[in-house]
Amino acid sequence: MAIFGELLATLKDHHGPNTQFQVIYEDLEMNDFNSLFKRMSGIIPDPPSYLQEMDNVYVLASGTNFYKQCVPSNSMHFMMSMTSVHWLSRTATTFKDSIYKDAKSSTEETAALNKQAELDWEMFLLRRSRELKRGGLLVVDSRSLEEKEQIVDGLYDDVKKRLSRMNPEIFKDDLRFIYLVIRKE
Structure with a gap:
């Protein structure tokens, strides 16, 4: 998660703090995304979520096998x-x-x-x-x-x-x- 936080911070420094970003996590359809969502929201505190430190970042999950097309x-x-x-x-x-x-x-x-x-x-x-x-x-x-x-x-x-x-x-x-x-x- 740290790498995404650093990447988003760099992009926000470059494009401005109000720039909106969408992050899509993809995994197999049988994956349980609960721990991801709990971590992103801070319910699971470690490692800290980048969402706790910045606005205008929207996290989604895709339960689509990556051997298929996952996004438009x-x-x-x-x-x-x-x-x-x-x-x-x-x-x-x-x-x-x-x-x-x-x-x-x-x-x-x-x-x-x-x-x-x-x-x-x-x-x-x-x-x-x-x-x-x-x-x-x-x-x-x-x-x-x-x-x-x-x-x-x-x-x-x-x-x-x-x-x-x-x-x-x-x-x-x-x-x-x-x-x-x-x-x-």
Whole structure:
């Protein structure tokens, strides 16, 4: 929540304290948003809510799977996805020993997972591109590498390849997360 508070404070400093902002939290339709609303209103005090310190900020929640379109087309100036795109839209295969790919995964299991991850990443980007206004920004933070071993083979290279076509402004790899910012032209 601190990152949103800092972002909103910076935007209000730049655009004026009376500028209105809408923040939409999105999660799966079965998520219980009660704790979010209690935290935002101050009923749950820690960490402190940015709503307690500023006016003209309106918080909403969307119970829509992010592999679907979540908001109207061309409606978003800024979107942020934090540690979520590693979840697949569906189970690509039945794993014999684990639901996660690991060194024991068969070649077939690994290939099925990688293919589903590729399809899901493309779908995620297509849905967000519809939602962004021209000039809008999409920030994505996701698991990337763990102790120099890729969690999903090919994802890192695929992101770099796609970024080269999307005119990214920022790309950072800290061996644990991928951070990227994409501006819609």
